Amino acid sequence: MALSIVHRATGVALYFGTLLLAWWLIAAASGPGAYANVQAFTGSFIGKLIVFGYTWALMHHLLSGLRHLVWDLGYGFKANEREALTWGALIGGISLTILVWIIAYMTIGGGR
């Protein structure tokens, strides 16, 4: 499994994704007009796609990172354990992403 490069790639994606987060916070602090601009972007198809990708990158990086913490502590080095941790991060990341978006749509009805 070549998942360590995915951990790195999602990390880099999250790095640049913080620009969106900062833009959103600054807009919220600036006023209704600026905030409406952000909402127009995050509500658009491409905006939703980016935020969905960002959610997945965050969830995957979180679980994949926990996998690294387990290894740091000296556990999980057997072949079957490594496989289980890797698949757990992969499947768990996708599951958590879908779960967060389901909750988003149920609670605010927009998933923005």
Next chain:
Amino acid sequence: MNAPKSPSMRTPLARVRALGSSHSGTSDFWRQRLTAVAMTLLIVPVIVVVLMLLGSNQAGAKQIFSSVPIAIIMLLFILASAWHMKIGMQVVIEDYVHNEKIKLASVMANNFFCIAVALASIYAILKMSSGV
């Protein structure tokens, strides 16, 4: 005792300190894990706050940040993530950029980016939470 070949007053720790490609020893390794655990602890409340914010307009967002615990949770998360991503990106730069000058410029740009993003976000939150 394993005496060094030439007599030296320096301890083995002093000799390896500040070595490595970033010249900062193992402190980045530790801080990367420290901030990782911090964000793992904070991620659930942060997602809840983000969902609350997404469901509200600008006035509502300001209202949410007027809550002191919410503002603190978000500030902690921003601080941890900015630190974490600064270290992470530096590792990526050191792995792939081998020209010394470009590497230094990249590491510097990385620091600027992370500090700017963190400070902008922190300023925005403090502005909203203090109701200015």
